[in-house]
Ligand SMILES: *[C@@H]1O[C@H](CO)[C@@H](O)[C@H](O)[C@H]1NC(C)=O
C-alpha cells in the first residue's frame with residue numbers, strides 16, 4: 017500500500033501536488049480536461065517499489081491507437097464462421113483484415129494534435145508502419161506532465177529486474193476515444209509468461225501408482241538415466257490399460273480416429289507453439305514412435321524459428337523437455353506421420369517470448385517495424401541486453417497454420433484488460449483469416465497458475481477466495497480445451513470424467529470478457545439446471561465461460577531423454593484436439609472446401625450437440641472449494657465434452 021502513496025495521482029496525502037498539477041494543465045491547455053484512462057490498484061506479486069524515476073531520464077512512450085471497426089469484429093467473424101451464415105467459410109485475406117482495422121487519419125491527427133499541444137515538436141513523433149502505434153521519446157518530466165502521473169521504478173524481488181511505471185494516467189476527454197493504451201504506464205507484469213499450463217510428469221514406473229505431484233519431479237539422477245527403458249517390459253500397446261497409461265491407441269479409440277487416413281497432407285497444416293527454453297528432444301520422437309507410432313520413426317516437426325527460437329539442448333530433463341515432447345509426440349502421432357507439423361519455436365534462451373511475440377510473427381499488421389508490443393510483457397528483439405538473438409524481430413514473416421495449438425497460459429489477472437483485449441481482438445482477426453486457435457484451459461481447476469486465487473482488491477495469492485480464470489481462456493475468439501480422464505477400472509468404452517489425477521481441468525468464467533452470444537443458450541441452461549452453490553463474490557456469472565471442449569489429460573506416456581514418463585495436464589488435451597481438427601480440415605480440403613477457422617459458433621450450434629461425448633462426472637476444485645461440477649450439457653469444467661471424430665467430420669464436411 018505504501019508504495020502507491022508515492023504516486024501523486026493516487027496519493028490522498030498530497031492533495032496540494034495534485035492540485036498544482038491540475039492547474040498547470042489548465043493553464044497550458046484549457047481544453048485538455050484529462051480523465052483517468054487506465055489505472056491499476058495493486059502492484060503485481062513479486063515486485064516492490066524501488067525509487068522515483070529521475071525526471072530527466074528518457075522514456076520510449078508508445079501510444080496504441082484505437083482501431084476502427086473493432087466493435088464490429090464479432091459480427092464480421094460470425095459472418096464467416098457461423099454455420100448458418102451464407103458467407104460461412106469465406107475467410108478474409110491478411111490484407112483485407114489489415115485495411116479494415118488500420119487507425120483512421122482522424123485518430124492519428126487527434127493524438128498528434130494532443131502531443132503537439134502538450135509541447136512535443138512534431139518531429140519527435142513517429143507513426144508506426146502499420147499506423148497502430150504512435151511513438152516518441154519523452155523525458156520522464158514531459159511524460160508526467162502530459163499524462164498527469166508520476167513515474168516510479170519497481171524491482172522484481174527474485175530477478176532484480178527493474179520496471180518503470182505508474183499506477184494511473186490521464187488522457188484528455190476528446191483524445192480518449194482514439195487511444196487504446198499507452199506504454200510504459202500501468203502495464204506491469206512480473207514474470208512474463210508462466211510456462212504454465214501445464215505438463216506435469218512422474219517417471220513411469222509400472223506397478224506403482226504415480227504419486228500426485230504439484231510440480232514436475234526433479235530430473236532423474238544420473239544413475240536413473242542409466243536404467244535402459246527396455247527393462248520396462250510392459251508396453252501398453254492395447255486398450256486394456258487406458259485407465260492407467262494413455263497412449264495414441266487409447267486416444268484413437270476414445271475419439272474415433274481409427275478409420276481416417278489423411279490425404280491432403282501437402283496442403284494442410286498444423287502448428288504447435290513452444291516457448292524457449294522449452295525444447296523437444298528429436299531422438300525422443302523415435303523412442304516414442306518405436307512403441308506407439310511406428311510411422312513417426314525418423315520424422316521431425318518443421319522448425320519455424322521465431323525471434324531466435326532454438327531447440328536448445330543445454331538445459332534438459334522433464335522441466336525443459338516435458339512440455340514440447342508431450343505436445344509433439346501426441347500432436348504428430350495423431351495426425352499420422354504423413355502430415356507435416358510446424359513447430360513454432362519462439363524466443364531465444366535469454367529473453368524467452370510472449371504470446372504477442374508469436375502473434376507479431378504470424379501477422380504483420382499486429383506488429384510494427386519497431387515493435388508494437390509492451391516491453392513489460394513482451395520480449396523485445398533484437399535482444400536489447402546484448403547476447404541472445406540479435407536478428408530482426410519476426411514481423412509478419414510466418415504464415416499461420418490452419419490449426420495452432422498452445423499449451424501455455426497466463427492468469428487473466430496477470431494482464432490488464434487493455435492488453436488482454438488487444439490480444440483477444442487479434443485472435444478474432446486470425447479467425448477471420450480461417451485460423452483455429454486452441455489453448456489449454458489451465459491445470460488448477462478454478463484457481464490460476466501457482467494455485468493462486470483472487471483477493472478482494474484484485475491481487476492474487478494462495479489464500480485468495482475468488483476464482484482465478486486463466487488467459488486466454490476468457491477470450492471468446494480462441495477455443496479453450498479442458499482435461500478429462502479415464503478413471504481407474506474404466507475403459508475407453510465408458511464415459512470419461514473430469515480429470516482428477518494430479519491436475520484439475522481449468523474452467524470458470526472470465527472477469528474481463530462478457531458471455532459471448534455463441535454460448536448463450538448452453539451457459540443459460542447450465543445456470544438454470546445446475547446453478548453452482550457460490551455467490552457472485554466467487555466468480556463473474558456474466559463472464560465468458562470456459563473451457564469450450566475437452567480431451568483426455570491424464571497418464572500420457574511421454575518419452576523424455578529416452579525414459580518414459582507419465583504426464584498430466586490440459587497441455588496434453590490441446591494438441592490432441594488440434595490433431596483431430598487438423599484431420600477434419602483434411603476432410604474438408606479433400607472435399608474442395610476451406611479450413612474450419614474459428615469453430616466456436618459451430619461447436620455450440622444445436623446441429624453439433626450430439627458430436628461431443630458429454631462429460632457429466634467430476635469437478636474442478638480450487639480456491640478452497642470443490643469448484644464447478646461436470647454436468648449434462650456444457651459446464652465450466654469440460655465444456656461441451658470430448659470430440660466424436662466420425663460425427664464431427666461428417667457434420668463439418670457437410671458445411672459449405
Ligand atoms: C528513441 O530513441 C532511440 C534511442 O536513441 C531511437 O533508436 C529511437 O528511434 C527513438 N524513437 C523515436 C520515436 O524518435
Ligand SMILES: *[C@@H]1O[C@H](CO)[C@@H](O)[C@H](O)[C@H]1NC(C)=O
Nearest residue numbers: 503506512513516633634635
Ligand atoms: C466419477 O468421478 C469420481 C471422482 O470425482 C470417481 O471416483 C468415479 O469413479 C467417477 N465415476 C465414473 C462413473 O466414472
